Amino acid sequence: MAFGRRRGILALVPSATFLFILLYLWNINHTPLSASRHPSGGGAQQQQPIKDWQPRPEFSFWSQLPKHYPPTSMRPLPQGRPVRFPRVQATNFPAEASGTRRRQLRERREAVKRTMARCWGSYRKYAWLADEVAPVSGAQRNHFGGWAATLVDALDTLWIMGMKSEFKEAVDAAEMGINFTTTDIRDVNIFETNIRYLGGFLSAFDLSGDVRLLRKAAEVGEMLYKAFDTPNHMPITRWDWQSAARGHKQEAPASVLLAEIGSLSMEFTRLSLLTGEPKWFDAVQRIADAMAAQQDDTSLPGLWPLAVNARDAIFNEGTLFPLGAMADSAYEYLPKMAALLGGQLPMYKTMYEKAMNAALKYNLFRPMNPTGEDILVAGQVRADGRGKFNLDPEGQHLVCFLGGLMALGGKLFERPIDMDAAVGLVNGCIWAYKSFPHGIMAETFYSIPCNKSSPDARAVEEAPCKWDENVWKREVLRKAGRDTDKDAEALAAAADTVIANNRLPKGFTSLPDRRYILRPEAIESVFVLYRVTGAEELLDVAWDMFTSIEKATATELANSEVRDVTSPEKPKPADSMESFWLGETLKYFYLIFSEPDLISLDDFVFNTEAHPFRRLVAA
Template identity: 55%
Template sequence: MSPPEFNSFNFNKSVHEAKMARIQRRLIFPLALLLAVGFYYTSSFHSSIPALRWQHGSAIAPGVLDDPEYFWRKLPTHYQLQSIRPLPGGKPLKLPKIQHQFSQETSAEKATRLERQLAVQEAFGRGWKAYREHAWLQDELAPVSGGAKNTFGGWGATLVDNLDTLWIMNMRSEFEDAVAAGTNISFETSSLTEVNVFETTIRYLGGFLSAYDLSGDQRLLRKAREVGDMLYVAFDTPNRMPITRWDVTKAGKGELQEASSWALVAEIGSLCMEFTRLSFVTGDPKWFDATERITEVLKAEQSKTKLPGSTYPPPSLLDVFSNMQNYATLLLYAILLLTVDTVWPISINPKTKDFHGDNTFSLGAMADSVFEYLPKMVALSGGLLPEYGEMYTYAANTAKKYSFYRPMTPDNADILLAAAVHVNKDGAGKEVPMSDFVGQHLVCFVGGMLAIGTKLLQRPDDLDIARKLTDGCIWTYASMPHGIMPETFLMTPCPSKSTTCEWDEYAWKKALLASAEEDVTKLTKEQISALADQVISDKRLPKGFTDVMDRRYILRPEAIESVFVLYRVTGDKSLLESAWTMFQAIQEASKTNLANSALADITIASKDKPHQTDSMESFWMGETLKYFYLIFSEPSLISLDEYVFNTEAHPFKRLLR
């Protein structure tokens, strides 16, 4: 019998398996020790504490608001659950503080702050008065014509989205009127055939829950339960994955449903905060169970995506034990020994639970809030759901490696922006990540996310990145003719985000001509410069920008969100000045006779007012003005150590020890 032919693949595989076996043997003892200690902690903890019924650290009665006759609860369930995941047990953990320890302000500082706060409240008051007079109980006000629009089901999106804003701004009379009207909204039918489950969750469920958390009004909790019962029906599919673009009419008739084969990761992965909070305040775990099933898939799929990460550096056992506060922390460190960093792509397949097949990755549109909710779920749950901290750690590490870049600017500003990443095969068939340097207003939330993560999950190195990303958005605002950032744009990346990056006007001009798909191979340097000047004039490009693809400003909140969060985290007073400059610019361009309007093109000359598009989404007052108001408020108002904001800026009470 001749000897077998040498197979390098099998040989390398055998070597690899031998190495892995040695590693696994080395880990057996520490992992066994971790599990043993964990069993002790778990047994002693859970044997002494009953099932969790916590609301901001206080027990509440189970079974609240049980209304079996409600329309959406009476529908038959087609795909029965064999079991429901229970709410996490035990007392909330003592998590690190997020907010800066503010010193007492001077009388002059207070006077300036209150003057600015009042200006923001007046802008909100104008908008609310106009909504009340022209679009009451409709989804949106048309702020130029004075009409109304129903874009989110006809359930009074602006009203519900701003219940908590009214409370925060101490507009109690208006709040009472809005609650009285809002509690009469019927969610049994919709003005739309198809509703967006994600948008309905963050606006309506989030709006009612937040207003309840702030006021304690039981009517609001009942409405949150009604919305939750409606949305729960979207999960009645064979694999319990929700339908993100949901035919509410067919569902109301009790027809069979199944999850689609395509969805945006943000729309399926960003339901957990609202559903979990609803379970916490009602004591009913069914909503927690619904989104926990999604979380389990996200966690299982995270290491399978096409964007490669790097092995997380394993801590020493000494580090493990010196940092050990509880079993959850101990188990987290054990898992970190074997995990790689990665993020999810923007599109997924809920029908097959394939969350890793797409090749496009972004922290911006279509993916944003799935990452935003990871550290926020740690805060919301009082640290009782450590898997969210794990997933955030891996995602943040990958984002730092691939997503952030320093743009070349005429003032050599040391700022960062976030890029998208496409993973494509090169000539040799190897999958290679390629950056897409499209800047987005929507991605400006990332600075705030990292700032929260740096405190809550003790990642101090991320704070500098958080600041540079936030400064990148502030810089982009200031660089535009009206002081307002566009929806999307392009800039030229520096060779490295960590080294100096001197302004090179000729390099910028060549880059913008490449963006404009101009062939310059046969042109002289002078001709290239002249052609670039023409493109700059035609496209109204400020220095540093190679294109502005979407010139709108739709009253977005993401930039002021990060400015607010970073101010609360660092106490840096320069951020107050940046916020005020931004507010004044937005007011100047968007103010109408009634309220404020989205803008069609913010690149036109500063002497011309941008065209107002007669659109005012509910997030203008519910998010943008709320963040402007809060940054000029006492830091104790909606403290980040007591509340956590959902992606629609609705503050939920955190579970606290």
């Protein structure tokens, strides 16, 4: 289906009025907050609400709609003093001591910036104010509401890379060209809108102090808040916004994905901290309270099932427990909420520790690999409800985020076992990258757990297992649905055929999804582990990743998702470039080659779309 420029099928602001508004707004003098009111560097103390944040009346439709189920109570923002967490970032970065290395890092981040400039230039030329530019054809795509997802997602990247004129042009366009009262899509994905748009505007405001960005964030926040107008105040994650706009009553669905309901807390809380309006914090804290109350009562205590019941606020029924796709950021936000709020709500530390204790015991495993590397992969677990847990050893590019998360949690909460796991997980993703012919890992893969026979993995405490070619080949045949009841010679021959036909690297038993979709999770965790440890070798790992990705995905216009990273030739492009390429992947590549005090992890915490928010830190 072809997508054109953003057009509203239910224009809540009449077109003539909206055009007048645009002309009026063009003539307003926009003055960013001064550095004294909103400093651009260093840590923050207890947040003082920003004045003059209210959206302009022309864009206040959602806040003016009547509420069918107004809350009978409102939880206030925490008013205590931030606790003093341990330092997250290393105190010593050996790479910073070498003049030669510093020059090399400057060249590397300039290379990343050139890729950003090429992609941004194509977006500006071919798809301005659309969600995405197609990197091969130059077509416009609107998958996320038609609210300029690439523009908003990339705002803080532009600022961080020093592309200030591009940043200003984008802010000007966002203020007057993005209208959150109209969209071509019927169902708004609340999770994606939250992490990309609300997160993007909040982060860009935190960095620049331009109050226009906080106003746009509030516009998004008011729209998203309407999705919580249900009998139990649980949100509708795939939201029929047209029905809500017409004043119809709503009810949260009986089945929602864990990540989509459990990953709203950082953005809503930051918006409340900046505005002083507690309703957003109150809305997401209700979700966190329900999750915390039921965390010990699931089929795998400590973890929540993949799908939960929002209609009845039931978070403990279900048998599948992944850490990756569709569950990931619900876990990611636990230590990050602790950091964001300066530790004022101890429940987030408790929830994180329970979750990671369970993950360490059941989800993490050591994959058998030909070089015997001491690495970890996170799989998903199926519980039978009677105390038996079966590990499904599927690895995902997306679950590579976990290494960075456990490094952050390990430092914040002084858990050495998490730091050990973080190193193993990051090395596991590095191993996967290096194993494929283009130096890029596949979207999903299967391997053989060294502790396959044990339901109690306790992966970080077990010694690595030795490589066994016959075991690998037998599992390759089994995953391919072939007969494994053969003598050794026939089995090896049959397996060699499957391995050749499917282009399986050694150690991988199947590749359900061979794409690379410009994902950030591997470089995200490499970046975090570098900032936490100062390990210089990670800089070269990151550079190898960047050059491999650039070589495989670069087009004349930008960079494209590719269909098959096992292809002997340059992988075929899919003509797709999601906004997270500019909002996340390139940002993390740029930051790892930058000075460690640029977006320090002791001052900022990243949302799941790589938007840095200022932490509350002890004075």
